[in-house]
Amino acid sequence: MERLRPVSDVWMWPENRAIPRGELLDRVRDAQGLYCMLTDGIDAELLAAAPRLAAVSQMAVGVDNVDLSACTERGIPVGHTPDVLTETTADTAFGLLIAAARRFREGMEDVLEGRWGEWDPAALLGRDLHGSTLGIVGLGRIGRAVARRAAGFRMRVLYNKRSRDHPAEERLGVEFRSFGALLAESDHVVVLTSLNSGTHGLIDRAALAMMKPTATLVNASRGQVVDTDALVEALSCGWIAAAGLDVTDPEPMPSSHRLVSLPNCLVVPHIGSATVRTRTLMAERAAENLVAALRGKQMPYCANPEVYG
Ligand code: GLV
Numbered sequence: 001m002e003r004l005r006p007v008s009d010v011w012m013w014p015e016n017r018a019i020p021r022g023e024l025l026d027r028v029r030d031a032q033g034l035y036c037m038l039t040d041g042i043d044a045e046l047l048a049a050a051p052r053l054a055a056v057s058q059m060a061v062g063v064d065n066v067d068l069s070a071c072t073e074r075g076i077p078v079g080h081t082p083d084v085l086t087e088t089t090a091d092t093a094f095g096l097l098i099a100a101a102r103r104f105r106e107g108m109e110d111v112l113e114g115r116w117g118e119w120d121p122a123a124l125l126g127r128d129l130h131g132s133t134l135g136i137v138g139l140g141r142i143g144r145a146v147a148r149r150a151a152g153f154r155m156r157v158l159y160n161k162r163s164r165d166h167p168a169e170e171r172l173g174v175e176f177r178s179f180g181a182l183l184a185e186s187d188h189v190v191v192l193t194s195l196n197s198g199t200h201g202l203i204d205r206a207a208l209a210m211m212k213p214t215a216t217l218v219n220a221s222r223g224q225v226v227d228t229d230a231l232v233e234a235l236s237c238g239w240i241a242a243a244g245l246d247v248t249d250p251e252p253m254p255s256s257h258r259l260v261s262l263p264n265c266l267v268v269p270h271i272g273s274a275t276v277r278t279r280t281l282m283a284e285r286a287a288e289n290l291v292a293a294l295r296g297k298q299m300p301y302c303a304n305p306e307v308y309g
């Protein structure tokens with residue numbers, strides 16, 4: 001707000017929850033700039049309701065909630081917040097991996113519910129991370145940051161993405177695999193791809209069936225990359241051993257959902273970038289993008305740079 005006020009009149013949705021759709025559509029009618037969250041659908045309907053809109057700035061790196069081509073067609077740059085959240089989100093993904101593979105949820109539940117009996121040499125046996133093979137689906141900024149962490153655990157790292165990343169192979173020692181080979185060979189799989197038409201439902205029944213029965217699945221990208229019903233089946237039938245999820249489909253995930261009840265499924269509520277420092281940097285970066293656009297300059301972090309082409 002401090003950065004935006006000097007360049008513009010600012011109205012801010014004052015509540016600590018997503019702005020209701022009707023209110024958003026109403027408020028954008030005269031707006032030239034929009035500072036939004038990943039819970040706001042920036043689609044044809046919204047653009048039609050906002051004839052003066054000239055810039056969209058989202059406080060997140062993922063912009064799957066934004067119709068980028070519709071914005072580009074209207075000449076609207078869309079800002080996002082890469083880089084500042086990379087390391088924090090990689091920490092979260094790695095934390096989920098450790099927690100899921102080593103069964104922290106079941107252990108915590110035993111303690112909380114008074115089931116912590118005598119030390120039992122056979123209780124809560126999980127799977128090791130160190131020395132295992134990690135598969136990373138989507139080797140972007142966050143995926144590479146996870147690969148660096150895995151090196152410290154002496155893991156072998158496989159990756160899959162649309163095209164081979166030779167610099168990453170040289171620098172990080174990661175090995176390319178086809179999607180199927182990665183699933184079959186990995187002891188743990190971390191999903192960090194962005195959500196698009198090619199990755200929607202990517203981790204489906206067939207994919208889960210290819211994984212090892214001892215494998216852990218971590219998703220810190222978008223919930224829709226994983227087929228929820230298939231994951232429930234995989235976790236309850238032993239196709240895979242455990243899952244650690246920062247994102248789900250639907251989101252928020254109701255506590256009554258079958259997925260949440262599974263003891264081998266650990267879910268946290270989309271907190272990948274949630275540290276004081278990183279959320280502050282994201283807020284500033286999103287403001288910086290919007291201020292640049294409102295001043296007629298190029299956004300420094302633009303998700304549809306072709307708009308300037
Ligand atoms: C969070 O999910 C983000 O995309 O920044």
Ligand code: GLV
Pocket residue numbers: none
């Ligand atoms: C466990 O606490 C051990 O001492 O091995």
